[in-house]
Each structure stands twice: as C-alpha cells, then as structure tokens.
Amino acid sequence: MELWQAFVQMVHTLIPWLDGTVANILIILIKAIVLVMPLMLVVAYFTYAERKVIGYMQLRIGPNRVGPKGWLQPIADALKLMTKEIIFPTKANIYLFLLAPVLAITPAIAVWAVIPFDEGIYVTNLDISLLYVLAIGSIGVYGIILAGWASNSKYPLLGALRSASLLVSYEIVIGFALVTVVMIAGSVNLNTIVQAQQGGIAHWYFIPLFPMMIIFFISALVETNRAPFDVVEGESEIVGGTHIEYSGMTFAVFFLAEYANMILMATLAVVMFFGGWHSPFEGIPYLQAVFAWVPGIIWLLAKTSFFMFLYLWVRATFPRFRYDQIMHLSWKVFLPITIIWIFVVALMTQFQLAPWF
Amino acid sequence: MIKKLSKLVKSFTLSELRTGLKITAKELVNKKITVQFPEERTPISPRFRGLHALRRYPNGEERCIACKLCEAVCPANAITIESEMRDDGTRRTTMYDIDLFKCIFCGFCEEACPVDAIVETQIFDYAFESRQGSIMTKKRLLEVGSENTQVINQTKFEDAKYK
Ligand code: SF4
Numbered sequence: 001m002e003l004w005q006a007f008v009q010m011v012h013t014l015i016p017w018l019d020g021t022v023a024n025i026l027i028i029l030i031k032a033i034v035l036v037m038p039l040m041l042v043v044a045y046f047t048y049a050e051r052k053v054i055g056y057m058q059l060r061i062g063p064n065r066v067g068p069k070g071w072l073q074p075i076a077d078a079l080k081l082m083t084k085e086i087i088f089p090t091k092a093n094i095y096l097f098l099l100a101p102v103l104a105i106t107p108a109i110a111v112w113a114v115i116p117f118d119e120g121i122y123v124t125n126l127d128i129s130l131l132y133v134l135a136i137g138s139i140g141v142y143g144i145i146l147a148g149w150a151s152n153s154k155y156p157l158l159g160a161l162r163s164a165s166l167l168v169s170y171e172i173v174i175g176f177a178l179v180t181v182v183m184i185a186g187s188v189n190l191n192t193i194v195q196a197q198q199g200g201i202a203h204w205y206f207i208p209l210f211p212m213m214i215i216f217f218i219s220a221l222v223e224t225n226r227a228p229f230d231v232v233e234g235e236s237e238i239v240g241g242t243h244i245e246y247s248g249m250t251f252a253v254f255f256l257a258e259y260a261n262m263i264l265m266a267t268l269a270v271v272m273f274f275g276g277w278h279s280p281f282e283g284i285p286y287l288q289a290v291f292a293w294v295p296g297i298i299w300l301l302a303k304t305s306f307f308m309f310l311y312l313w314v315r316a317t318f319p320r321f322r323y324d325q326i327m328h329l330s331w332k333v334f335l336p337i338t339i340i341w342i343f344v345v346a347l348m349t350q351f352q353l354a355p356w357f
Numbered sequence: 358m359i360k361k362l363s364k365l366v367k368s369f370t371l372s373e374l375r376t377g378l379k380i381t382a383k384e385l386v387n388k389k390i391t392v393q394f395p396e397e398r399t400p401i402s403p404r405f406r407g408l409h410a411l412r413r414y415p416n417g418e419e420r421c422i423a424c425k426l427c428e429a430v431c432p433a434n435a436i437t438i439e440s441e442m443r444d445d446g447t448r449r450t451t452m453y454d455i456d457l458f459k460c461i462f463c464g465f466c467e468e469a470c471p472v473d474a475i476v477e478t479q480i481f482d483y484a485f486e487s488r489q490g491s492i493m494t495k496k497r498l499l500e501v502g503s504e505n506t507q508v509i510n511q512t513k514f515e516d517a518k519y520k
C-alpha cells in the first residue's frame with residue numbers, strides 16, 4: 001500500500017503540469033494495465049495447469065515438449081491462435097459475429113475493477129461492488145447468445161439457448177447465496193465484506209454459510225460453463241456449441257473470457273467466504289507473528305489457486321450432467337436450500353451468534 | 358423409509374462425489390504410465406508386421422525369383438510384379454511395387470514366398486510426403502532390406518521355431 005502511494009506521488013511529481021483529473025485518469029489506466037496484464041498471463045498458464053493436472057489425474061503427463069517441461073506451451077498456443085485465419089460463415093451477420101467475442105470479454109475483465117486484492121488495493125472502491133459484479137457478470141451471457149445467433153448455424157444456436165436458460169436459473173441461485181453473505185456482513189461493498197471477516201479462520205463466512213459456499217461453487221461451475229455442466233459446448237451432442245464457427249483470435253477471445261470468468265469466480269468465492277486477503281493464522285498467538293510479513297495479496301492468491309485447482313479437479317472427475325438434470329438441480333434443489341438458509345441466517349443474525357455478527 | 362432417508366443424507370453430504378474426487382486425487386500423485394514415444398519405445402513382437410523389405414542372399418544376389426506367388430496371394434492386390442529373363446538365364450523381377458495404401462499388412466506375401474525374399478520388418482513409424490510415396494518400388498524395398506539385414510535376420514530366426 002505504501003508502495004502504491006509512493007507511486008502515485010511519483011506520477012504527480014514527475015508530470016506536474018498534469019492537473020488532477022488527467023493525472024487521476026492516467027493512474028486509473030495504469031492500474032487497469034497492471035491488473036489486466038497479469039490476469040492474461042494467469043489465464044494462459046491456467047490453461048497449461050489445466051492440461052497438466054487433468055493429464056496427471058488420468059495417469060498421463062500432459063504437455064511437456066515446448067520448452068522445459070512444456071512451460072512455453074501456452075505461448076505457442078497463443079501464437080498459433082493469433083496467426084490462424086478467422087473464417088466467417090457465408091450467411092453469418094459479420095458485425096454481430098465480431099461483436100460477440102467483444103461482449104464476452106469486456107464484462108469478464110471489467111468485473112475485476114472492484115475486486116479487492118489487499119487492504120486498499122483495488123482499481124476502484126464502489127459502495128455497491130457486489131451488485132456491480134453480479135450485474136456486469138451477467139452481461140457476459142450476451143456474448144454467448146449473440147455468438148450462437150450470429151453464427152447462423154444450428155449447433156451454436158442450440159448452445160446459446162442452453163446457455164441462456166442455464167445462466168438465468170443459476171444467476172438466481174448465486175444471487176440468493178450471496179444475499180446470505182450480505183446479511184451477515186451488512187454491506188454490499190466487497191472491501192467491507194472482507195474487512196468484516198477479520199480475525200482468523202473462525203471469523204470467515206464459510207463456517208456459518210457452509211451449504212451456501214458449496215452451492216456458490218457449483219453454481220459458479222455452471223455460470224462459467226465448466227465441466228461437469230459444460231452442456232453449452234457439449235462436444236458429444238452439439239459439437240462445440242457456440243464456439244463452432246469461431247476460429248483464430250475470435251475463438252481465443254472467447255477462451256480468455258471463459259477462463260477470466262473462472263478465475264473471477266474463484267476469487268469471488270475467496271472474498272465472500274474465505275476472508276479475502278486475511279491470513280489464516282490471524283489470532284493464533286505464535287503463527288500470526290511468524291507469518292506477519294506475508295502480504296495479504298499472497299494469501300488471496302493462494303486461496304484463489306486452491307479454488308482454481310478445484311475447478312480442474314472437478315473437471316477431471318465427473319462426467320457431464322444431462323441438461324434437464326442441471327435445471328432440476330437449480331430450481332428444485334439449490335433454490336429451496338438457499339431460501340431456507342436465508343431464514344436460518346436471519347435467525348442467526350437476530351440472536352447475535354458469535355463471532356460472525 | 359430408512360433407505361430413502363439414507364439416500365437423502367448421502368446426496369446432501371455429497372458422499373459419492375467425494376469418493377470420486379478422492380480417486381482422482383490419488384491418481385494425481387500416482388506414477389505415470391505414459392511412454393515418451395520417440396525416446397522410449399514399447400517392446401515389439403518378432404512377428405510384428407510392419408513395412409516390407411526384399412532380402413538378398415549373403416553373396417549379394419537378390420532372393421526374389423519372380424514366381425509371383427505373393428502377387429497371387431495378396432488379398433488386397435497391393436503387389437504388382439513384372440519379370441524378365443536375365444542375361445545369366447535366371448528369372449528376375451523388373452518391377453516389384455507394393456502399394457502401401459492398399460496393403461493391409463496381413464503378412465500373406467511373406468508366408469507365400471518360397472525363398473523368403475519378401476518380409477515384413479518391425480518398422481512402423483514411416484511417412485511419405487507425396488501420394489507417389491505410398492508405392493514401395495523394388496529399389497526402395499531392397500534398400501530397406503539391406504539397411505535392416507541384421508534386425509530382419511534376428512527376428513526371423515526368433516520367430517522361425519513357431520512356424
Ligand atoms: S502384407 Fe498382405 S496385403 Fe500387404 S502386400 Fe503382403 S499379402 Fe498383400
């Protein structure tokens with residue numbers, strides 16, 4: 001944090017002729033770049049990790065040819081996708097066809113603006129940041145629907161229809177699950193929510209909200225079209241779903257958006273249920289002092305990586321759900337549970353159940 | 358009733374899902390069984406039927422006597438032979454082509470040959486860059502044979518006692 005303030009100071013002193021507004025815009029731009037560049041790198045290496053982990057779980061080795069131990073594989077993949085031709089289907093609406101990937105990636109990156117990485121480290125601090133995340137996050141579905149529609153081909157359309165109905169149902173479940181967090185924290189500001197979880201593992205929200213945490217994670221799998229809920233692109237039934245007609249960079253952009261969303265959901269799970277940047281050793285006399293030097297962002301990243309690993313683990317383990325069963329799960333199982341839990345949480349709040357309230 | 362209840366408890370504690378996750382977690386750390394192909398190879402039986410080769414006698418004379426038994430037996434009609442009398446009065450092939458696209462690698466040609474001229478080697482990782490490349494001409498067959506004389510003799514010897 002001190003580092004950041006020093007940096008802001010430096011910008012102001014180095015370019016004194018810039019007045020306040022312009023300098024602020026510049027600083028926000030730099031913040032955005034500092035956020036997006038590592039994000040893209042993480043996405044690239046997340047794909048590598050995915051292939052490795054799933055390979056290992058299937059007793060294979062995974063990519064190991066490009067560079068030492070395959071470390072350059074994502075770079076090679078990116079280069080390949082960039083140099084490939086972008087093919088437009090003859091009867092596709094080209095403008096919508098090109099707008100779709102843009103609509104998919106913009107919200108996936110924009111959402112990161114309000115995620116708090118550490119005490120005071122964020123691009124912007126909105127008072128309604130949770131609502132912002134939910135609102136912007138659901139715009140991403142337009143990208144997929146548009147892709148299905150603009151391709152003017154049957155399987156993408158089927159994929160888009162599936163995606164639309166799935167996202168609508170699970171948006172509700174996620175909304176309700178997060179309402180419980182808001183009820184406990186008493187705020188829709190992500191910063192405040194994390195601050196409210198200060199004071200060691202016992203204060204993190206996953207304890208009173210354990211079922212909500214599970215439901216949130218499973219719904220996040222659906223929201224990001226991940227196995228075992230990836231019916232939107234279900235290769236065995238509708239070939240590649242909405243992605244069929246996309247090639248080269250347009251496909252890569254969809255891919256980036258999907259993975260950025262996955263990482264976002266993992267981060268959100270940490271922020272909402274696992275104390276965000278707080279160290280798990282807070283409040284433990286000896287260990288707290290030993291780990292005091294670790295910056296909060298490291299804790300956040302460590303916890304997030306665990307959830308990202310969980311994504312891969314789940315993908316390697318479970319077969320794909322049937323479409324109607326996913327719907328059944330949402331409306332007949334998750335929704336009732338979340339609503340019941342909202343009442344439970346209301347009671348807990350009423351009777352001041354320590355140490356969360 | 359009890360059964361229903363236990364099923365309910367089971368599904369709400371995700372017990373079956375956890376069993377699955379446990380198995381994949383165990384495999385994550387298990388030893389991997391991948392064979393790194395170009396560097397490592399799996400063992401091959403001496404009877405393996407791969408790319409064809411024409412053999413020669415130790416004195417350099419080619420074995421094939423153009424009897425056309427292999428051409429006749431080939432179920433895929435992959436072999437084409439033309440023959441002629443050589444100056445020393447023996448019958449030899451002037452053309453001996455095997456179309457690898459037609460060949461089904463059944464090994465009948467090898468079985469039919471009275472002088473063990475045509476054989477199938479253990480080579481399986483070959484490739485060609487044009488459609489003509491699929492035709493193994495007499496020249497190429499003889500080359501494969503002379504390049505791999507040692508291996509061919511060895512494998513044929515190993516397999517001989519089972520024939
Ligand atoms: S292996 Fe079988 S198919 Fe191939 S050339 Fe010999 S006889 Fe014909």
Ligand code: SF4
Pocket residue numbers: 420421422423424425426427428438466469470471472473474475
């Ligand atoms: S390869 Fe053998 S079977 Fe075929 S023509 Fe020559 S001698 Fe006869």
